Amino acid sequence: MGSSHQTFGGRLANLDFIMKVPREFVETALPKEDSNFDSPSVCAPLLHLSSPGAKSQVHVAYRPGYNEGTVRQWFEYLTGQHAVRLLSIGPAYVGGLRKNHPAIVATALQELKGTELVMSYVAFEDGGRLVIAHAQCPRELEPRFMRSMEQGIHSIELLHHKGPTADLEGDGRKWDIDIVQSTCKEVTPEQEAAAWARTQEKARDAALQKAAGLIAHDQFDEAARVVFAADDSGKARAGLSELFMDALRDQVRRDGKRKPAAPRALELYRRALQHRLSTYPDPHTQDEADRYEAGMNEDRADVAAVLGYVPE
Numbered sequence: 001m002g003s004s005h006q007t008f009g010g011r012l013a014n015l016d017f018i019m020k021v022p023r024e025f026v027e028t029a030l031p032k033e034d035s036n037f038d039s040p041s042v043c044a045p046l047l048h049l050s051s052p053g054a055k056s057q058v059h060v061a062y063r064p065g066y067n068e069g070t071v072r073q074w075f076e077y078l079t080g081q082h083a084v085r086l087l088s089i090g091p092a093y094v095g096g097l098r099k100n101h102p103a104i105v106a107t108a109l110q111e112l113k114g115t116e117l118v119m120s121y122v123a124f125e126d127g128g129r130l131v132i133a134h135a136q137c138p139r140e141l142e143p144r145f146m147r148s149m150e151q152g153i154h155s156i157e158l159l160h161h162k163g164p165t166a167d168l169e170g171d172g173r174k175w176d177i178d179i180v181q182s183t184c185k186e187v188t189p190e191q192e193a194a195a196w197a198r199t200q201e202k203a204r205d206a207a208l209q210k211a212a213g214l215i216a217h218d219q220f221d222e223a224a225r226v227v228f229a230a231d232d233s234g235k236a237r238a239g240l241s242e243l244f245m246d247a248l249r250d251q252v253r254r255d256g257k258r259k260p261a262a263p264r265a266l267e268l269y270r271r272a273l274q275h276r277l278s279t280y281p282d283p284h285t286q287d288e289a290d291r292y293e294a295g296m297n298e299d300r301a302d303v304a305a306v307l308g309y310v311p312e
Contacts, residue, residue: 005097005155008060011046013129015062018097020155022148025049025058037064041081043132049152056137056145058152065130065166072104072169074130075123084108084119090226091169091206093178094122095157096199097191101126102168102175105154105203105229110136118142120150126177127162154199171210178202203230208239215247218264220271234279241279244272248306257308266311273303 004023009016028048035044043061050057066074072089079086087107093100103124110117115138122133133156135149161177168175180198207230211223227240248268255262261269276299283289304310 007159008047009159012044013062014160015046015129015131016159017046017060017131017156018159019047019060019133019157020152021049022051022058022145022152025051025056028054035063040066041078043078043130046131051137051141051145056135056141056149058133058135058149060131060133060153060156062129062131065125065128070167070170071123071125071130074125074166075104075106075121075132078132079106079108079121082110084110088225088229090229091171091175091210092154092203092230093199093206094124094154094203096155096180096195096197096202097157098180099157099161100178100180100199100202101157101161102164102177102206104169107229118146120146120153122153122156125164125166125168126158128165129162131156131158151196154203155195171213200231200233204233204236204239207231207236208243211240212243212246215243220244220267224271224275234281237275237279241272241275244268244275245303245306248272248303252306252308259309261307261309261311265307269303269307269311272306273300276303 004020005018006021007016007018011017026049028050030045030048035042043063045059045061047060048057076086085108087109089104089106092103092105094103094105095101101124103122106121108119108121110119117136118139119134119136124131133153135146135153137145137149163177164175180195207227211226214223214226223243224240227236230236248265251262251265251268255265260266277296280292280296283292300310
């Protein structure tokens with residue numbers, strides 16, 4: 001399912017934006033009542049999009065930022081108010097056509113009236129305004145709709161940005177908006193592709209940088225969740241594997257090559273190999289299967305060489 005950038009003007013709080021809209025999705029009317037921001041869990045809708053049949057939806061909303069806390073903490077509070085179970089979460093960049101906004105991205109599940117909804121989120125702050133975009137669909141429609149909906153919300157960028165004023169996630173890193181180009185009268189397919197590639201690369205780099213620190217503190221599962229929230233591609237998996245390889249090299253330098261290896265070294269070995277092998281797609285021909293198996297055997301040998309032996 002394809003998608004194309006559309007401009008959404010006349011939004012509240014001067015939050016006009018552009019975003020890729022999945023083909024066949026249509027804009028639906030917003031409620032007209034005023035939002036009471038005195039309630040800390042209230043957000044005002046900026047956009048509703050629905051698929052044919054309205055079972056898959058994209059929503060964009062905003063509220064004023066809070067007086068304290070990080071963007072990640074704000075987002076976790078708001079999703080917690082709606083019984084959303086977060087599966088992965090981490091820093092990334094969204095946009096990519098004219099600018100990139102530093103953001104928190106996440107995937108999640110929610111039970112609603114007996115239906116399991118698969119969800120993807122983007123949250124960023126700009127000039128004191130918290131913007132949240134999310135896509136949702138029933139589990140059975142995930143293969144058909146989720147990829148294009150996720151590309152849509154990851155492409156959102158403001159037309160009139162002010163710049164971040166709140167801490168993104170409290171890691172001491174300075175996150176700022178990245179201007180790609182100032183004008184773009186007509187968006188070509190080549191520009192669409194280049195914008196998506198830029199956004200994915202920035203998101204992947206930011207997530208891998210965050211994951212490196214988590215691995216150093218033995219937060220291995222969290223490191224994987226951060227990376228896969230931003231990018232689940234083969235490049236991201238290879239990058240994550242290399243982070244575990246680097247940590248394994250450091251551990252072996254401290255321990256020396258010994259058999260059996262220390263428990264931490266064995267866990268780093270297992271995860272480095274797991275993520276390296278996960279970069280291979282499913283083969284479609286016997287030739288592909290043979291080539292992939294040869295490549296995986298080389299990868300197994302490379303990782304085992306760092307450890308010094310092949311664990312049972």
